[in-house]
Amino acid sequence: xxxxxxxxxxxxxxxxxxxxxxxxxxxxxxxxxxxxxxxxxxxxxxxxxxxxxxxxxxxxxxxxxxxxxxxxxxxxxxxxxxxxxxxxxxxxxxxxxxxxxxxxxxxxxxxxxxxxxxxxxxxxxxxxxxxxxxxxxxxxxxxxxxxxxxxxxxxxxxxxxxxxxxxxxxxxxxxxxxxxxxxxxxxxxxxxxxxxxxxxxxxxxxxxxxxxxxxxxxxxxxxxxxxxxxxxxxxxxxxxxxxxxxxxxxxxxxxx
Amino acid sequence: xxxxxxxxxxxxxxxxxxxxxxxxxxxxxxxxxxxxxxxxxxxxxxxxxxxxxxxxxxxxxxxxxxxxxxxxxxxxxxxxxxxxxxxxxxxxxxxxxxxxxxxxxxxxxxxxxxxxxxxxxxxxxxxxxxxxxxxxxxxxxxxxxxxxxxxxxxxxxxxxxxxxxxxxxxxxxxxxxxxxxxxxxxxxxxxxxxxxxxxxxxxxxxxxxxxxxxxxxxxxxxxxxxxxxxxxxxxxxxxxxxxxxxx
Numbered sequence: 395x396x397x398x399x400x401x402x403x404x405x406x407x408x409x410x411x412x413x414x415x416x417x418x419x420x421x422x423x424x425x426x427x428x429x430x431x432x433x434x435x436x437x438x439x440x441x442x443x444x445x446x447x448x449x450x451x452x453x454x455x456x457x458x459x460x461x462x463x464x465x466x467x468x469x470x471x472x473x474x475x476x477x478x479x480x481x482x483x484x485x486x487x488x489x490x491x492x493x494x495x496x497x498x499x500x501x502x503x504x505x506x507x508x509x510x511x512x513x514x515x516x517x518x519x520x521x522x523x524x525x526x527x528x529x530x531x532x533x534x535x536x537x538x539x540x541x542x543x544x545x546x547x548x549x550x551x552x553x554x555x556x557x558x559x560x561x562x563x564x565x566x567x568x569x570x571x572x573x574x575x576x577x578x579x580x581x582x583x584x585x586x587x588x589x590x591x592x593x594x595x596x597x598x599x600x601x602x603x604x605x606x607x608x609x610x611x612x613x614x615x616x617x618x619x620x621x622x623x624x625x626x627x628x629x630x631x632x633x634x635x636x637x638x639x640x641x642x643x644x645x646x647x648x649x650x
Numbered sequence: 651x652x653x654x655x656x657x658x659x660x661x662x663x664x665x666x667x668x669x670x671x672x673x674x675x676x677x678x679x680x681x682x683x684x685x686x687x688x689x690x691x692x693x694x695x696x697x698x699x700x701x702x703x704x705x706x707x708x709x710x711x712x713x714x715x716x717x718x719x720x721x722x723x724x725x726x727x728x729x730x731x732x733x734x735x736x737x738x739x740x741x742x743x744x745x746x747x748x749x750x751x752x753x754x755x756x757x758x759x760x761x762x763x764x765x766x767x768x769x770x771x772x773x774x775x776x777x778x779x780x781x782x783x784x785x786x787x788x789x790x791x792x793x794x795x796x797x798x799x800x801x802x803x804x805x806x807x808x809x810x811x812x813x814x815x816x817x818x819x820x821x822x823x824x825x826x827x828x829x830x831x832x833x834x835x836x837x838x839x840x841x842x843x844x845x846x847x848x849x850x851x852x853x854x855x856x857x858x859x860x861x862x863x864x865x866x867x868x869x870x871x872x873x874x875x876x877x878x879x880x881x882x883x884x885x886x887x888x889x890x891x892x893x894x895x896x897x
Binding site: 518 | 695698699700724725727728730732734735736738739740741742751752755756
């Protein structure tokens with residue numbers, strides 16, 4: 395009986411948290427469309443998500459493309475289809491690896507920092523100060539982050555894809571000896587607009603997930619430095635799991 | 651006027667406020683004293699509307715703020731100023747940006763008008779040259795004074811001070827007390843101050859209330875409180891280990 399009660403309380407607590415998370419998101423999405431709009435804060439957060447994640451994206455993108463070239467070349471050679479290396483790399487990156495890996499990297503770099511920043515604002519009463527000044531923290535703190543992520547994620551994913559394709563080119567053409575014309579011309583033949591749109595939808599979804607979860611975890615952080623540290627870890631873990639789960643479901647829906 | 655009537659609040663089954671009753675007249679400066687964790691900050695957060703009571707009401711100029719929606723509550727908040735315990739300065743803004751923030755966001759003043767008022771406010775708190783610094787570069791006392799300038803720049807009718815001198819040395823504490831006194835004379839606000847600096851802080855107030863066990867055990871003028879026969883108050887003011895207050 396005791397175990398049943400404990401399970402019941404746990405389930406109710408989880409449902410309450412999920413409900414609170416969706417109310418938080420609905421509130422944030424509502425204020426996106428309600429003026430006054432905070433363009434300066436938005437630009438600052440686009441820089442935070444985009445510009446400051448650039449080095450991580452360039453490094454991970456290029457090495458992902460390079461390792462993909464090595465592995466795909468090894469597989470394709472078994473079937474005598476080395477010429478398909480270019481489209482193989484491009485399709486893998488654009489449809490799948492670009493959005494997922496870029497989102498995971500931005501979660502680690504910017505998402506964790508965002509949770510910590512919002513969490514610190516909570517425990518140092520800066521969020522209370524906004525409320526006490528009759529200013530809505532959603533509008534000042536959360537909305538700029540969500541909109542910035544929706545703008546920055548597709549751009550970062552595009553850069554990840556491009557630099558990945560270039561990394562694949564370096565290994566495929568310069569190291570493994572495929573002709574440059576084959577690498578790019580077949581890519582043009584096989585990559586369609588639909589593939590690019592799938593990548594775009596995924597990056598937008600991941601942008602929303604990362605900004606939502608990271609802001610929520612910071613906004614409702616626990617007490618003291620320990621509370622912020624716990625929230626940051628939870629935000630990164632939850633974002634990473636949700637990115638992979640949504641990647642599968644989005645992939646299934648968009649593929650069908 | 652602020653009137654707190656039978657205010658109750660519990661957290662996870664633990665009663666923090668257990669029927670607080672308190673009346674604060676316009677332009678009064680009241681000190682609310684009490685042991686650490688007795689619910690003083692919780693009481694202030696109710697007056698700002700950051701917390702909702704389990705029972706009871708808070709009337710500000712006759713309006714019960716516990717029944718208001720966010721929009722109506724914001725109208726009341728526009729007339730309130732709050733000095734938070736740690737200052738609650740925005741880390742991403744400079745001192746100038748922090749002080750100018752309420753004016754930029756809540757008024758239609760021109761850049762020049764805002765600049766003049768911010769410079770005047772910083773001068774009032776003795777930090778005229780610090781406008782370009784960030785909060786992280788300031789000492790605890792400076793942060794409090796910047797927060798003070800930010801609180802007063804919109805000339806609120808009611809100012810709530812949550813432990814304005816905690817963690818500061820005696821000299822800076824005196825300067826903050828003087829600042830409260832001078833700005834009260836200048837702006838004529840109603841001041842609610844939470845403080846442990848007793849009886850030192852009594853010189854800047856005209857009313858004192860003692861919060862203990864979730865209720866106001868006694869309130870009166872500083873002289874009345876100093877001469878009180880209530881053992882809780884005597885023990886708190888004398889700082890004695892022995893008495894009805896348990897630690």
